[in-house]
Amino acid sequence: MATRTIIIDHGSGFLKAGLSGWNEPQMVFPSIVNYIPCRENPGPSYAQRRVSLGIDIYNPDTFSYPIERGRILNWEGVEHIWSFVLEKHRQEHEDSPVLIAESPRREPVDRQKTLEIMFELLDVPSILLANQMEMSLYASGLLTGVVVDSGYGLTRVQPFHLGRSLLSSAKTLEFAGQDLSDYLFRSLFKEDCNRHNLFQLETVATTQMSKCYVPQNLAEALDFRQSLPSGSDENNTYHLPDGALVELTPMQRLAPEMFFSPQVFDLQGPSISQAVVDSVKTCETSMHPILTSHVMACGGNTLYPGFTKRLYKELTADLLTPTKATIWVGSNRNFSVWLGASVVAHLSTYRSEWMTREEYDESMRV
Known part of the structure; x- marks a missing residue:
């Protein structure tokens, strides 16, 4: 595409958007909408309520995530977010095409609804609906390997060979x-846990971003943390509104262990490293060495200190190939989907994948 393209990566937890050609998205915000009762309708009914972005501090109980586990549950909320993004970018780039990176979980009916909103309500000139995992592959500059993406709602593993996804x-x-x-909500606040309490939300977010890490060995890390004298590590504490200090438990600091030991946290399914091993083993044996030597870690959870080192350690121990696992990481790997889409927006090989408004109108007449 010759003009700048508006790139939208709408995940379950965050939306990343911006113009193609940049090294990172210009807009990143939580994928949250709230419904505020208006004067005409102060009750809980959906009729005549105002939808807006983010959390309203005066009505904190009204917010929700329109996308959960990669599936769109609230199209009105999604439409409002997309409309906000396009309005901001169209101030300088009125006729820009739009690329939306989609979850592989989207059904055909979801794709049709997306096209309907974009063409009929938001009046875009052309659109490309791209697979999020494939976009992460392109962000790495590779065509063959295993994409390991762990975000807010899902953790996904997808092998690729020469740019082709091995779906099975x-x-x-x-x-x-x-x-x-x-887990942090329940363990920090127990019976007073309230996911719409702004203080609790901020406490959990701060704990995740600045205090949690992935241990290389859970038992050893627990022994070490439990042996520390109380108050000896300032990273173990957080402040209550009254200024009082509360000390974090070892398991709260080590909460990202759940990606490698889900059973410890009563979660179903294999660990993230076991999922990679299982995925590679279902591919042709001749492909195992090149796949394991190109494991691309992306998504916000891979930013936890110790995550990629632990993944490498477990893959090297579990994979029965002569080639050691190699983890490919980038400094902006939480934006990998968006970055890959920014590259794809200008690839001539994808030109036939775009749908124009004229083609959409023609398909609707058939």
């Missing part, structure tokens, strides 16, 4: 960042 080998785990948040 894909693995999806229904535990990700939101499960880590839920």
Whole structure:
């Protein structure tokens, strides 16, 4: 495409958007909408309620995530978010085409609804619906390897060979960042846990971003942390609104262990490293060495200190190939989908994948 393309990567937890050609998205915000009762309708009914972005501090109980585990549950909320993104970017790029990176879980009816919103309500000139996992592959500059993406709602593993996804080998785990948040909510606040309490939300977010890490050995890490004198590690504490200090437990600091030992946290399914092993083993044996030497870690959860080192350690121990596992990581790997889509927006090989408004109108007449 000759003009700048508006890239939208709408995940379960965050939306990343911006113009192609940049090294990172210009807009990153939580995928959250809230419904505020208006004067005409102060009750809980959907009729005549105002939808807006984010959390309203005066009505914190009204927010929700329109996408859960990669599936769109609230199209009105999604439409409102997309409309906001396009309005911001169209101030300088009015006729820009739009590329939306989709979850592989989207059904054909979801794709049709996306096209309907974009062409009929938001009046875009052309659109490309691209697979999120494939976009992460392109962000790495590789065509063959295993993409390991762990975000807010899902953890996914997808092998590729020469740019072609090996769909039968894909693995999806229904535990990700939101499960880590839920664990911290329950363990920090116990019976007073309220996911719409703004202080609790901020405490959990701060704990995740600045205090949690992945241990290389859970038992050893627990022994070490439990042996520390109380108050000896300032990273173990957080402040209550009254200024009081509360000390984090070892398991709260080590909560990202759930990606490698889900059973410890009562979660179903294999660990993320076992999912990679299982995925590779379903591929042709001759492909195992090149796949394991190109494991691409992306998504926000891979940013936890110790994550990629632990993944490498477990894959090297579990994979029965002469080639050691190699983990490919980038500094902006939480934006891998968006970055790959920014590259694809200008590839001539994808030109036939785009749909124009004229082609959409013609398909609707058939």
